[in-house]
Amino acid sequence: xxxxxxxxxxxxxxxxxxxxxxxxxxxxxxxxxxxxxxxxxxxxxxxxxxxxxxxxxxxxxxxxxxxxxxxxxxxxxxxxxxxxxxxxxxxxxxxxxxxxxxxxxxxxxxxxxxxxxxxxxxxxxxxxxxxxxxxxxxxxxxxxxxxxxxxxxxxxxxxxxxxxxxxxxxxxxxxxxxxxxxxxxxxxxxxxxxxxxxxxxxxxxxxxxxxxxxxxxxxxxxxxxxxxxxxxxxxxxxxxxxxxxxxxxxxxxxxxxxxxxxxxxxxxxxxxxxxxxxxxxxxxxxxxxxxxxxxxxxxxxxxxxxxxxxxxxxxxxxxxxxxxxxxxxx
Numbered sequence: 001x002x003x004x005x006x007x008x009x010x011x012x013x014x015x016x017x018x019x020x021x022x023x024x025x026x027x028x029x030x031x032x033x034x035x036x037x038x039x040x041x042x043x044x045x046x047x048x049x050x051x052x053x054x055x056x057x058x059x060x061x062x063x064x065x066x067x068x069x070x071x072x073x074x075x076x077x078x079x080x081x082x083x084x085x086x087x088x089x090x091x092x093x094x095x096x097x098x099x100x101x102x103x104x105x106x107x108x109x110x111x112x113x114x115x116x117x118x119x120x121x122x123x124x125x126x127x128x129x130x131x132x133x134x135x136x137x138x139x140x141x142x143x144x145x146x147x148x149x150x151x152x153x154x155x156x157x158x159x160x161x162x163x164x165x166x167x168x169x170x171x172x173x174x175x176x177x178x179x180x181x182x183x184x185x186x187x188x189x190x191x192x193x194x195x196x197x198x199x200x201x202x203x204x205x206x207x208x209x210x211x212x213x214x215x216x217x218x219x220x221x222x223x224x225x226x227x228x229x230x231x232x233x234x235x236x237x238x239x240x241x242x243x244x245x246x247x248x249x250x251x252x253x254x255x256x257x258x259x260x261x262x263x264x265x266x267x268x269x270x271x272x273x274x275x276x277x278x279x280x281x282x283x284x285x286x287x288x289x290x291x292x293x294x295x296x297x298x299x300x301x302x303x304x305x306x307x308x309x310x311x312x313x314x315x316x317x318x319x320x321x322x323x324x325x326x327x328x329x330x
Contacts, residue, residue: 002058004032004099004176005082008090009072011038014045016091016221019127021052021059023093023219029100034059035076036090040066045090070187070195077186085179087172091221093127095119098217102176109145111209112181115155116217118174125221144212152210153260156200157267172196174218181206188247194240198247201264205255241272241293266312269294273316291323 006024010017024034036049038061052059062075073087084103088094098116106114146152185202187195245265253261273294294316 002031002033002082004029004084004086004103005076005080005179006032006034006086006088006099007073007076007080008034008036008088009039009069009076010036010041010045010049010090011066011069011072012041012043012045013090014041014043014048017045017048019093020088020090021049023096023127024088025052025056025059026096027094027099028097029103032058032099033080033082035062035080036060037062037064037072037075039064039069039072068190068192068195070192070199071189074186074189077182080179083179085177085182086175088218089173089220092173093125093219093221095217095219099176101213101215102217105143105211105213106176106178109143109209109211111145111147111211112178112207113203113210114176115210115212116174116176117214118171118218118220119216121219121221123222125219127219141214145209146212147209149208150257152207153204153257155210155212156204157260157263171220172200173220174216177203191240191243191247194244197268198244198252201248201252201256204260205252241290242296244268269316270312273319287323288325291320292325295320295324 008020008024013020021034021036024032034052036059038046038049040063046061046063049059049061053061060079062079064072064075077085084106086099086102102114102116105111144155146155182203183206185199185206188198191198245268248261248265272290
C-alpha cells in the first residue's frame with residue numbers, strides 16, 4: 001500500500017500535463033501512486049499520460065465520459081489506496097519535496113490534514129528538474145499544530161484581507177489529507193466551480209487536527225485552461241454561487257457550528273462580490289448577472305445581512321445599484 005495517492009483530474013490539458021506528471025515522477029518521496037482520471041479529453045493529453053503509465057508502474061490512468069472535475073476526483077478517491085490523499089490539477093506542478101514534506105509533517109504530528117502553501121505562476125511557466133530536492137522536517141519554518149476543534153475552524157476560515165485571497169485554505173492542491181479521516185466524503189456532483197469549496201466544508205466537519213506549514217509545495221498556474229481562472233470571466237461565476245449556497249444551507253449547515261458558518265458565508269459573499277467586480281468591462285452581461293444574483297441572495301434564508309459589516313454591505317449595495325438590471329433593482 002503506497003504512502004500517498006496523488007489524484008489528478010484531466011480534461012484537454014495536453015499543453016501542461018507532461019510537466020505536471022514529470023513533477024510528480026521527480027518527487028523525493030518515491031512511495032506513491034498517481035491516479036490520473038481523464039474526463040473525456042479530445043486532445044493529445046491521453047497519449048501523454050499513457051507514456052507515463054507504460055514507463056512507471058506508479059502511474060495509473062482511468063478514463064470516463066465527461067462528467068466534470070468533481071466526478072473525476074471522486075473516481076480517483078474510490079480507487080485510491082494510499083494512507084494519505086493529495087490533489088493536483090493537471091496544469092499545476094509540484095515542487096520536488098511536496099509529497100515528502102507534507103507526509104513527514106502529517107506523520108510526525110499525527111494530524112488529519114496538512115495545509116501547506118503555493119506559488120502562483122504565469123501561464124508561460126516552465127517546470128524544471130533543477131530545483132532544490134533536499135527536505136529536512138527539522139529545518140522548515142515553524143509549524144502550527146491545532147487540535148482544538150474551534151481553533152481548527154478558526155484557522156480554516158481565517159480571512160487574509162477583506163477584498164483579497166479570502167479562502168486560501170479551500171485550495172485543495174496544496175494540502176494532504178489522511179485517507180481514513182476522509183472516509184466517504186466526496187465532491188458535489190455537477191457543481192463546478194465551487195465543488196472544492198463545498199468539499200472542504202464537508203471535510204472540516206470531520207477533521208479534528210491540522211498542521212499548518214508555510215512552505216510552498218505547488219506551482220499553481222494561472223493558465224488559460226484553469227477552471228476558476230476562466231470562471232471569473234465567464235457565466236460560471238454567476239451560476240455557481242446560488243447552488244453552492246443551497247448545498248451549504250441544506251447539507252453543511254447541520255454539520256458545522258453556527259459561528260463558523262457565519263464567518264464563512266460572510267467571506268464567501270465578499271469573495272463573489274470582489275470577483276464579479278473585477279470582471280473586464282466588456283463582460284457587462286456577466287457583471288450584471290452577478291449583481292442580480294447577489295441582490296436575490298442577500299437577505300434570504302441562505303445569506304443574511306448579519307454576515308457583513310456596514311462597509312461590506314455598502315460596497316455590495318453599490319454594486320447592485322450600478323450593475324443590476326432594472327427589474328432586479330426593484
